Amino acid sequence: MKISLDWLKQLVEYKLTPQKLAEELSLMSIGVKNQTEDYLELDLTYNRGDLLSLRGVAREIVVITGCKLAFSSSSLSDYPSLPKTPIEIEGLELSPIQCVAKIEGLKVSPSDKEWVKKLADCGMRSVNNLVDVTNLIMLEFGQPLHAFDQDSVKDEAIIVRVAKNKEEIITLDGKIRKLNSEDIVLADTQKPLDVAGVMGGKDTEVKESTTTILLSASMFNPVMVRKTSKRLGLASEASKRFQHGLTKTNLLQAFAAAIKMYESLGGKLTAINLVGDLEDTPKSINLTKKKVVELLGLEISSDFIISSLQKLQFKVTSKGGDEWEVIPPYFRLDIALEEDLIEDVARIYGYDKIDGQPLKEVTAQKLDQSFYEFIYNLKLGLKNAGLTEVQTYSFYSTAVLNALDTDKQKLVKVANPISAETEYLRMNLWPNLVEVTGRNLRNGFSDVAIFEIGKSYQTDQEGNPQEEYRLAIALCNDSDNPLEELISMPKSLGLDFILKDAPLLGISGELFHPKRFIGGLAEVHLRVLNKFGIERRVAILEISLPLKP
Amino acid sequence: MEEKISQIQKDYLPKIASATTLKELDKIFLALFGKSGAITLLPGQFSKLSDEERHRVGPLFNQIKQVLEDAISLKREAVRETIYKSLENEKFTLQPPRLQAKRKGHLHLATQFKKEIVDLFRKLGFQQFDAPHIELDKYNFEDLNIPKDHPSRDMWDTLYIDTSNLKVEPGQLLLRTHTSNFWPRLMEKGKIPIKAMSFDRCFRYEAVDARHSHTFNQFEIAVVGKNITMANLKYLSDYLLKAILGKEAKSRFRPKYYPFVEPGVGIDSLCVFCHGKGCKICSGTGWFEIAGAGMIHPNVYTATGLDPKKYTGLAWGFGPDRILMLKHGIEDIRYFLEGDLDFLQKY
Numbered sequence: 001m002k003i004s005l006d007w008l009k010q011l012v013e014y015k016l017t018p019q020k021l022a023e024e025l026s027l028m029s030i031g032v033k034n035q036t037e038d039y040l041e042l043d044l045t046y047n048r049g050d051l052l053s054l055r056g057v058a059r060e061i062v063v064i065t066g067c068k069l070a071f072s073s074s075s076l077s078d079y080p081s082l083p084k085t086p087i088e089i090e091g092l093e094l095s096p097i098q099c100v101a102k103i104e105g106l107k108v109s110p111s112d113k114e115w116v117k118k119l120a121d122c123g124m125r126s127v128n129n130l131v132d133v134t135n136l137i138m139l140e141f142g143q144p145l146h147a148f149d150q151d152s153v154k155d156e157a158i159i160v161r162v163a164k165n166k167e168e169i170i171t172l173d174g175k176i177r178k179l180n181s182e183d184i185v186l187a188d189t190q191k192p193l194d195v196a197g198v199m200g201g202k203d204t205e206v207k208e209s210t211t212t213i214l215l216s217a218s219m220f221n222p223v224m225v226r227k228t229s230k231r232l233g234l235a236s237e238a239s240k241r242f243q244h245g246l247t248k249t250n251l252l253q254a255f256a257a258a259i260k261m262y263e264s265l266g267g268k269l270t271a272i273n274l275v276g277d278l279e280d281t282p283k284s285i286n287l288t289k290k291k292v293v294e295l296l297g298l299e300i301s302s303d304f305i306i307s308s309l310q311k312l313q314f315k316v317t318s319k320g321g322d323e324w325e326v327i328p329p330y331f332r333l334d335i336a337l338e339e340d341l342i343e344d345v346a347r348i349y350g351y352d353k354i355d356g357q358p359l360k361e362v363t364a365q366k367l368d369q370s371f372y373e374f375i376y377n378l379k380l381g382l383k384n385a386g387l388t389e390v391q392t393y394s395f396y397s398t399a400v401l402n403a404l405d406t407d408k409q410k411l412v413k414v415a416n417p418i419s420a421e422t423e424y425l426r427m428n429l430w431p432n433l434v435e436v437t438g439r440n441l442r443n444g445f446s447d448v449a450i451f452e453i454g455k456s457y458q459t460d461q462e463g464n465p466q467e468e469y470r471l472a473i474a475l476c477n478d479s480d481n482p483l484e485e486l487i488s489m490p491k492s493l494g495l496d497f498i499l500k501d502a503p504l505l506g507i508s509g510e511l512f513h514p515k516r517f518i519g520g521l522a523e524v525h526l527r528v529l530n531k532f533g534i535e536r537r538v539a540i541l542e543i544s545l546p547l548k549p
Numbered sequence: 550m551e552e553k554i555s556q557i558q559k560d561y562l563p564k565i566a567s568a569t570t571l572k573e574l575d576k577i578f579l580a581l582f583g584k585s586g587a588i589t590l591l592p593g594q595f596s597k598l599s600d601e602e603r604h605r606v607g608p609l610f611n612q613i614k615q616v617l618e619d620a621i622s623l624k625r626e627a628v629r630e631t632i633y634k635s636l637e638n639e640k641f642t643l644q645p646p647r648l649q650a651k652r653k654g655h656l657h658l659a660t661q662f663k664k665e666i667v668d669l670f671r672k673l674g675f676q677q678f679d680a681p682h683i684e685l686d687k688y689n690f691e692d693l694n695i696p697k698d699h700p701s702r703d704m705w706d707t708l709y710i711d712t713s714n715l716k717v718e719p720g721q722l723l724l725r726t727h728t729s730n731f732w733p734r735l736m737e738k739g740k741i742p743i744k745a746m747s748f749d750r751c752f753r754y755e756a757v758d759a760r761h762s763h764t765f766n767q768f769e770i771a772v773v774g775k776n777i778t779m780a781n782l783k784y785l786s787d788y789l790l791k792a793i794l795g796k797e798a799k800s801r802f803r804p805k806y807y808p809f810v811e812p813g814v815g816i817d818s819l820c821v822f823c824h825g826k827g828c829k830i831c832s833g834t835g836w837f838e839i840a841g842a843g844m845i846h847p848n849v850y851t852a853t854g855l856d857p858k859k860y861t862g863l864a865w866g867f868g869p870d871r872i873l874m875l876k877h878g879i880e881d882i883r884y885f886l887e888g889d890l891d892f893l894q895k896y
Contacts, residue, residue: 023834026803027801027803027804028804029804030804031803031805031815045806046699046700046701046703046704046806046808047701047806047808048806222700223698226698226700227698240700243700244700294776294778294861295778295779295812295844295861296778296779296780297778297779297780297781298778298779298780337811337847339811339812339844339846339847340811342811342812343804343811343812343813346779346812347804347812351801351802351803351804351814352801352802354779354780354783354802355780355783356780356781356783356784356785356786356787356788357778357780357781357783357784358781358784359673359674359744359772359777359781359784359785360776362674362742362744362774362775363674363742364674364675364676364742364743364744364745364774365740365741365742365743366676367676367677367678367735367745369676369677372667372677372679376660376664379656379660380656382654383654383655383656384654385649385654386649386650386651386652386653386654387652387654388654388655388890388893388894389654389655389656389657389660389893390657390888390893391657391659391660391885391886391888392886392887392888393764393886394682394724394750394752394764395764412683412710413710413711414708414709414710414711414724415708415709415710415711415712415713415719416708416709416754417708418708418754418755418756418763419756422708422763425683432888433888435888436887436888439887439888439889440888440889440890443889443890443891445890447650447652448890449650449652450888450890454750455682455750457682457683462715462716463714463715464715464717465683465710465722467681467682467683477650479647481639481642483641484642484647485647485648485649485650488647488648488649489649492649513636513639514636514637515636515637515639515640515641516639516641517641518641525633525636526629526632526633526636527629527633530629535571
């Protein structure tokens with residue numbers, strides 16, 4: 001997320017250079033991807049929904065630098081009793097809160113320069129003054145809003161409900177979207193107006209002729225929003241915020257601030273309605289100094305623990321001894337456990353003040369290491385025998401699939417491959433080694449002696465995927481019968497049992513020389529080699545490794 | 550001109566028909582389609598023709614060109630089939646026994662690095678424990694405090710196994726996205742204390758380019774026991790960084806969110822390439838990001854049947870491929886898995 005620095009300065013009186021600010025933020029609060037004179041680009045964190053807003057970032061800067069906040073909370077109480085706009089919520093599990101304000105007397109025009117720059121620095125495009133208010137508020141507060149053209153909304157009603165199966169809506173991007181009963185919509189008495197939390201509808205967007213809007217502020221079931229957004233392939237700035245967590249307190253502040261902005265554009269609030277549960281439920285968490293010290297390995301004073309949490313706007317009440325009841329501020333939805341509090345104390349204390357301490361002598365439960373040692377020693381033996389270790393992808397490339405002409409039913413299949421090159425997992429290692437051999441022959445090598453130890457993936461009789469370690473060797477030497485040389489290798493490595501016992505693993509005779517095969521060794525059929533562009537002979541070995549972890 | 554073209558066909562078709570080896574066919578191919586081949590040179594003479602002639606000659610030329618190409622490739626197939634058949638006459642001989650040629654062998658760079666790191670941590674009592682590549686959603690995500698439909702799932706672009714023929718719900722089997730699946734698999738055995746490590750392959754839904762790959766290595770350690778602290782995490786970070794990057798290296802923690810740890814930190818190393826002064830590798834900051842780590846999240850204990858009040862634990866993971874690239878100035882991650890011997894035999 002991009003944060004406009006000019007704008008940030010209006011919210012918090014910090015005196016740092018952008019570079020210094022970026023450094024402080026990334027060491028104590030949130031990662032900074034990029035910084036310029038105009039903006040900071042912050043990492044997206046998946047827990048701190050509050051940091052998806054300039055106000056949230058401003059609050060962190062106050063804690064980090066000790067400077068002052070330059071904004072105060074707005075509230076709705078200033079408004080006299082006005083008529084209520086009709087709102088209906090089908091179930092609070094869909095949407096715990098829904099606010100609508102009717103604002104008249106507006107006129108669509110381009111936004112002034114300051115708004116345009118604020119939006120641009122935050123990576124958004126100015127649309128027009130009425131729409132820009134909603135985006136500016138979203139950026140500042142983290143609360144998405146939507147302005148409907150009042151004339152297009154039948155009966156001025158905002159109804160929150162699940163979509164009907166196969167219900168359709170044309171979204172702002174002009175596309176027809178098919179909805180189903182897992183989607184939430186805002187609707188009027190006739191039609192859906194907005195795919196809740198995802199994107200508004202084209203029919204009801206603010207138009208050149210719009211003079212009255214219905215401004216809506218909502219919270220929705222985040223899981224449903226996420227599913228809808230994924231299904232429709234629509235990830236917007238708004239849907240991100242709806243999923244990452246919103247609060248009612250902040251919603252009401254954002255709503256009030258937006259109404260003020262519309263009033264500054266000459267609008268007049270003529271009706272308003274707030275429905276649902278309007279208050280956030282505070283959490284209470286127990287914190288002990290003992291746990292702080294235990295987890296961090298660091299002696300931090302009680303005073304510091306209390307003061308750092310207070311700086312972060314936590315309410316701390318002593319329970320006697322070094323134990324406290326801590327109530328997080330409404331905007332910290334990420335705080336649920338004692339450990340979450342300890343993280344906040346630690347980062348304010350400064351991670352750089354943690355001195356390393358060796359692990360105390362504890363004897364861990366024994367885990368059998370013999371397989372890992374066996375693998376390494378085997379690799380070393382193969383290397384000493386003059387082979388080069390290769391590691392290849394866990395997939396069959398299209399070239400391999402084509403050369404093997406294999407029954408794909410037997411392969412483990414990827415449901416969502418990136419491309420045809422990652423659609424099937426390798427059942428054997430040797431085909432990948434033959435592919436590598438071909439590549440190296442083309443690069444001018446005349447002698448290729450390579451091995452790989454890695455996993456192969458099969459399906460069992462029920463089709464369930466299985467995996468096991470395999471060793472494969474490929475040899476292309478100066479002879480027309482490389483098997484003669486390859487056969488000497490297992491003997492020298494103490495693997496000569498495979499000359500007799502190990503059958504070729506799950507592979508049909510078509511793939512190998514009709515005469516030259518024994519146990520787990522074979523000359524690859526010329527037909528297969530030719531498909532890899534290899535005109536010479538290649539012998540391979542593949543065995544399942546006897547020991548498993 | 551038309552005669553010339555027909556003559557080429559008359560000359561070469563019988564030659565192709567009577568060829569018996571791939572070598573002969575290669576020769577014929579060159580004589581026709583090589584740099585100064587009969588077919589290659591012919592169009593050079595078309596400029597002298599009238600428009601009308603050219604309209605006649607063009608299609609004829611193309612047709613005969615195609616006929617000759619097809620004849621050669623068909624014959625090639627036929628010769629190949631004969632060769633394939635003659636394989637039946639070849640023998641499985643081991644006499645005289647052939648000795649192994651003398652070659653200089655090489656271990657893959659990742660194997661060498663793995664050995665180095667594993668030995669380093671073995672000295673501290675860590676033991677290897679590898680978990681499956683094809684993994685259940687439970688071990689890769691849910692036990693690690695990454696619930697279904699949680700936005701944090703977007704942190705991992707995942708390759709799923711096709712389960713359409715299985716009695717498994719879609720989305721339940723996947724290619725593990727990190728080595729972290731080894732902790733729940735080990736923790737649920739309940740044998741505490743744990744001091745384990747894994748250096749193994751992971752997968753992501755990611756297009757391959759010079760810096761990204763869908764298949765990559767991770768190295769990860771996990772410790773679970775009593776009184777395991779962040780100070781221990783700091784010690785282990787410095788221990789590893791100094792060993793693999795040199796004595797000058799040291800770690801720096803930054804707050805970072807990973808669902809399976811709390812506190813969670815991103816670990817930077819002092820940039821050993823510019824001694825912290827700032828260079829291209831560290832984007833001028835003097836530090837570069839190297840690992841993710843933290844104290845194991847209480848929900849992970851609960852999910853694996855352990856009491857989060859009784860134990861604490863730490864985990865630390867990083868991508869060895871990237872470090873190898875930095876250390877050896879390797880510009881393209883694809884070198885690791887594409888088997889180029891020029892590359893592999895340098896190390």
